Amino acid sequence: MSEETVVVAAALCDGEHLLAARRTAPPELAGRWELPGGKVEPGEAPERAVVRELREELGVEVEPLERVPGVWPLKPGYVLQVWIARLCQNQPAPRPLEDHDELRWLTVSDIWSVDWLDQDRPAVEEVVKRLLRTAREAAR
Numbered sequence: 001m002s003e004e005t006v007v008v009a010a011a012l013c014d015g016e017h018l019l020a021a022r023r024t025a026p027p028e029l030a031g032r033w034e035l036p037g038g039k040v041e042p043g044e045a046p047e048r049a050v051v052r053e054l055r056e057e058l059g060v061e062v063e064p065l066e067r068v069p070g071v072w073p074l075k076p077g078y079v080l081q082v083w084i085a086r087l088c089q090n091q092p093a094p095r096p097l098e099d100h101d102e103l104r105w106l107t108v109s110d111i112w113s114v115d116w117l118d119q120d121r122p123a124v125e126e127v128v129k130r131l132l133r134t135a136r137e138a139a140r
């Protein structure tokens with residue numbers, strides 16, 4: 001039986017912007033950019049883990065909207081799942097409270113201006129496709 005650990009991450013969107021977060025640890029990942037999130041705890045629903053992790057790491061309440069189809073391998077034994085999410089009403093700006101030292105809201109046109117973790121790139125590409133599709137639908 002597979003014993004993979006699921007890491008959930010949020011593609012936190014605000015209008016046309018996506019939030020990227022710069023990791024502070026471990027040393028081999030520090031300075032690289034990722035989608036904020038973390039490991040799902042035993043018995044925890046993945047969407048709940050998204051909400052918990054962003055509360056802990058960024059000090060905000062978020063609402064997961066839909067899962068981005070796909071599962072991306074991270075280090076051995078770990079896989080990444082991604083949820084499109086938005087800030088709940090009346091939230092402060094996200095702050096890098098733990099695990100990150102900088103946050104940046106990126107538009108689709110500057111999405112590759114930060115040094116994403118290699119393993120996150122396919123997931124970010126998928127998120128970008130969805131953002132573009134949503135923007136096209138909104139423009140109709």
Ligand SMILES: Nc1nc2c([nH]c(=O)n2[C@H]2C[C@H](O)[C@@H](COP(=O)(O)OP(=O)(O)OP(=O)(O)O)O2)c(=O)[nH]1
Binds near residue numbers: 009040
């Ligand atoms: N959160 C997150 N982790 C990622 C991404 N890409 C990637 O390789 N990882 C790795 C980094 C870590 O080895 C692991 C998740 O660990 P974490 O440190 O964020 O999770 P956590 O908050 O539950 O950590 P912990 O301190 O409780 O152990 O997955 C990503 O986009 N988001």
